[in-house]
Amino acid sequence: MIELDAINSNNLKVLEVINQKTIPEEIRSFSPQYYKETLQIGPLAQYAYFNNVCVGAVRCKKETHNKSNKLQILSLGVLPAYRKYGVGSQLLEHVINSAKEIGSKEVYVQLPLALDSKNWFLGRGFTELSDSGNEETAILVHHLQ
Ligand SMILES: CC(C)(COP(=O)(O)OP(=O)(O)OC[C@H]1O[C@@H](n2cnc3c(N)ncnc32)[C@H](O)[C@@H]1OP(=O)(O)O)[C@@H](O)C(=O)NCCC(=O)NCCS
Numbered sequence: 001m002i003e004l005d006a007i008n009s010n011n012l013k014v015l016e017v018i019n020q021k022t023i024p025e026e027i028r029s030f031s032p033q034y035y036k037e038t039l040q041i042g043p044l045a046q047y048a049y050f051n052n053v054c055v056g057a058v059r060c061k062k063e064t065h066n067k068s069n070k071l072q073i074l075s076l077g078v079l080p081a082y083r084k085y086g087v088g089s090q091l092l093e094h095v096i097n098s099a100k101e102i103g104s105k106e107v108y109v110q111l112p113l114a115l116d117s118k119n120w121f122l123g124r125g126f127t128e129l130s131d132s133g134n135e136e137t138a139i140l141v142h143h144l145q
Contacts, residue, residue, distance in 0.1 A: 004047065024115075089124065
């Protein structure tokens with residue numbers, strides 16, 4: 001059974017562990033601000049529990065340009081032993097629903113290609129921006145309206 005729940009100050013350290021276990025050190029760069037703000041963004045940061053064990057997390061950031069909202073996925077990870085059980089998809093579904101609730105026009109992720117999850121996003125409604133990535137990253141966008 002997969003359940004999602006908010007991240008709070010008592011369990012924030014778990015986010016660090018999930019990031020360590022899901023994102024290779026050479027491309028992992030989460031500032032103290034990233035962790036601090038995680039506690040201030042409510043449902044835009046969530047843990048995923050698989051049979052009551054915390055196995056994944058997503059952390060987004062809301063951006064507003066010209067009165068229009070976008071959600072950026074800053075991190076999304078599921079511990080290797082718990083992959084392919086639908087946990088990542090459920091976290092992503094939560095992100096898409098949250099984006100709709102706040103009237104976002106899109107959800108995007110600036111994905112380091114070293115993560116090898118580009119096809120995972122492409123299979124879930126994301127398309128690649130042809131002109132804005134570079135050799136190391138791709139920008140993948142899910143349009144909502
Ligand atoms: C990408 C990730 C979150 C997926 O989590 P997950 O819980 O395994 O995802 P789901 O179980 O919902 O999806 C599994 C499906 O996607 C497929 N899949 C898994 N990883 C994939 C990949 N890298 N590329 C393409 N397809 C993939 C599986 O084959 C499976 O397909 P099926 O449903 O047809 O059997 C997880 O692999 C992960 O944490 N990766 C490392 C971190 C990362 O890349 N984060 C992304 C942005 S920061």
